[in-house]
Amino acid sequence: MVKFNRFTLDNGLRVIVHEDSTTPMAVLNILYDVGARDENPEQTGFAHLFEHLMFGGSLNIPDYDQPLQRVGGENNAFTSNDLTNYYITLPSANIETAFWLESDRMLSLAFSKKSLEVQRNVVIEEFKQRYLNQPYGDVWLKLRPMVYKKHPYQWATIGKEIKHIEDAKIEDVKAFFKKHYNPQNAIMVVGGDVKTAEVKKLAEKWFGPIPAGEKYHRNLPQEPEQHEERRDTVTAKVPLNDVYIAFQMGDRLDESYYVAELISDILSRGNSSRLYRNLVKEKQLFSEVHAYMTGSLDKGMFVFEGKPLENVTTEAAEAAIWEELERLKTEEVPADELTKVKNKTESTMIFSEMSLLDKAMNLAQFELLGDADMLNKETGKYIEVTAAQIKALANKIFRKDNSTTLIYLAEKVA
Amino acid sequence: MTLNRKTAPAFGAIDNINLLHPGHQKLDNGCNVFCFNSGDQELVRIEWVFANQRFNPDKPLLNVAVNTMLTEGTASLTSSQIADKVDFYGAFLQVDYGYDNSQVTLFSLNKHLKHTLPVIKDIITNSIFPEKELETYIRNQQQKLQVSLQKNDFVARRVFNNALYGNTLYGLGADADTFKTLRREDMLAHFKQMYQPSNCTIIIAGKIEPNILELITNTFDKDWANSTVKPDSSQPEIEEAVEHFYFVEKPDALQSAIRMGAPIINRTHPDFPALQVLNTVLGGYFGSRLMANIREDKGYTYGIGSGMSSLKQGGAIFIATEVGADVCKAAITEIEKELNLLKTELIPTEELSLVRNFMLGSLLGSLENVLSHADKFKNLYFAGLDYDYYDRYVDTVKTVTADRLQQLANVYLNFDNFYKVIVGKY
Secondary structure, X not given: OOOOEEEEOOOOOEEEEEEOOOOOEEEEEEEEOOOHHHOOOOOOOHHHHHHHXXXXXXXXXXXXXXXXHHOOOEEEEEEOOOOEEEEEEEEHHHHHHHHXXXXXXXXXXXXXXXXXXXXXXHHHXXXXXXXXXXXXXXXXXXXXXXXXXXXXXXXXXXXXXXXXXXXXXXXXXXXXXXXXXXXXXXXEEEEEOOOHHHHHHHHHXXXXXXXXXXXXXXXXXXOOOOOOXXXXXXXXXXXXXXXXXXXXXXXXXXXXXXXXXXXXXXXXXXXXXXXXXXXXXXXXXXXXXXXXXXXXXXXXXXXXXXXXXXXXXXXXXXXXXXXXXXXXXXXOOOHHHHHHHHHHHHHHHHHHOOOHHHHHHHHHHHHHHOOHHHHHHHHHHHHOOOHHHHHHHHHHHOOHHHEEEEEEEEOOOO | OOOOOOOOOOOOOOOOOOOOOOEEEEOOOOOEEEEEEOOOOOEEEXXXXXXXXXXXXXXXXXXXXXXXXXXXXXXXXXXXXHHHHHHHOOOEEEEEEOOOEEEEEEEEEHHHXXXXXXXXXXXXXXXXXXXXXXXXXXXXXXXXXXXXXXXXXHHHHHHHHHHHHOOOOOOOOOOOOHHHHOOHHHHXXXXXXXXXXXXXXXXXXXXXOHHHHXXXXXXXXXXXXXXXXXXXXXXXXXXOOOOOEEEEEOOOOOEEXXXXXXXXXOOOOOOHHHHHHHHHHHHOOOOOHHHXXXXXXXXXXXXXXEEEEEEOXXXXXEEEEEEEHHXXXXXXXXXXXXXXXXXXXXXXXXXXXXXXXHHHHHHHHHOOOXXXXXXXXXXXXXXXXXXXXXXXXXXXXHHOOHHHHHHHHHHHOOHHHOXXXXXXXX
């Protein structure tokens, strides 16, 4: 149970406070309702590039990091297809520094050309390091556009190509900020050794004066249902073959989400999971195989990935995965197995309450979904899932004509 | 009154960092048990830590393979039964191999501990390393290695460790053939010698109610005897390589991984805390000299940093990064520049003050919950140190002078003596 208080400033900023006096630290987490899905298809990678620029100095504060380090604080941020999240952790006695820093960069960035130049290069290096210079690194650049034909999820957060980042101009950056980085589009969570009354005062003082700005109304093209099998094979300088199979599934707020999560647990969570037990251990077809979901706010992806052993063809590997899926579609999950994954879920929620930052980020993300209190109702939703629901959802999602298969073939080097 | 956004708010220095000390008891069979009892969540993390056994160059993978395969079957439970039992109760079982010690870790809700604990007892006393599971392990590790060897930073780390530490637990880089040396009989013998009470330290952290502690001590004091073969955690002497420069070419690389550094002191040496301050300035945080120059100013990399390792048989200082392949030489020039700067010029007062506060804030922030306090204890205990180490550390961070840091730079930051590894293009 994560307790919290909530209020909204006049300019639309939603604020959540989680008091926890067992720690001497405080966390200030700001979530902006903007992600890669909100980008212009000719200017992808922008939300992420922008996240970098947020550290390049704001209107009144030329350097973001140093003042924070000076008061013993640490910070980081991440961008996804759905959202951009920034957080600060610091000794609670110095919480006002966090308010000062975050409010100024919500007010306005410095928008220096040098900062854009440097961060452009840094992001290009990140593109190379994580997506181009790693074996299988470019999988999402290939797989996403196969699964999503209309929806902006068709490009990855890093961007479609390096060129989009190379071409970014300072005017584009300013326009992006104006459109998305305002109080109405933000959720702030303050947690730790703090009191709600004090947080309210600080929020009014530092964030109150920021103009509300224009509300961004999201109107993205919906991804239509898939009704045909999609496949591609690429040959790459990778050491082993790799098989990816993706299925379209419901969005985060769909009631099927909880059912799907338990399916992924049954298939792939821990050493007693089906894929590990049957395909890695018993049948010895893969050296590793995993199933997971993107959990995105719009239509999601349920993904299987596995590296077949060298004496196993990719056809046989694919067939083995499908066999497991057929089992889920024809046989109800036994009671013990279902209890097991529910116990794991309950346990994970309790362990996550030991991390102040996890609590703060969860509160922010659930508030984005509509109500931070959903966090406290999560376990209950999982416990309600029935074996019949699992079977029904498996039949709905795991169909050949809802599947996209991407095979990496290892280029044999003489 | 208009809001002044240009001036930073007032702030306070960090005064007290309070570490929890454990309760201790020694079981009849020689096993030491340490307890950290705190927090509201009704759960525990229990760690069984064992000292690695003496490295045998003919059978180099015993320590890691035996530890990893503790989950793969006992005389009474198959691998899948072990997994089922643990997972059914929402618990988490982990095995971790370390350079000096290897361990088994259980995370469990207190209400289920009576079901999950016996499984751990079984794997620590009765593991049998079934032949079929061993074959699977070898095969899968060989596969994973093939992928890892395509990652430049992985290769750089291997080559670096091998240069510094030679053919020892610290320096060994297994290749596909190394796995073929694994034999079940050797693993059983190693298991008996290493996983016994006199070689075990149990560390419990969480809400340790009396019945919970009793359950744990009863389970691990009764029916767990020492072997007739005494444990041997002595290690052969380390021989550093003569060669100091290694270039592994990857013709298609878009980036080059760079790793450089040298063996130096470990945590038991009085210079260590002050050297950690110097290391932080050099490359231990986002505003460090290396980051500010090579990432933020030049844009050569997504990340660069420096670090220090402390192991039983010594420690090392190292700098690691992946840079654009075309700027590899330029990046190395800049690294040398930063190292030399710390030797020739005093760190300015403001910068040092910022680093002091950052390090103390970082230490404070790392004490998130009772598990973190147990982690700090492990750093001390296995290095043979006392809690006054942290008092000295905090004191050093607060008071070490710029002069002293410059002295240390001249002793420890010698670019010319560093081992240098480049994987990619040069």
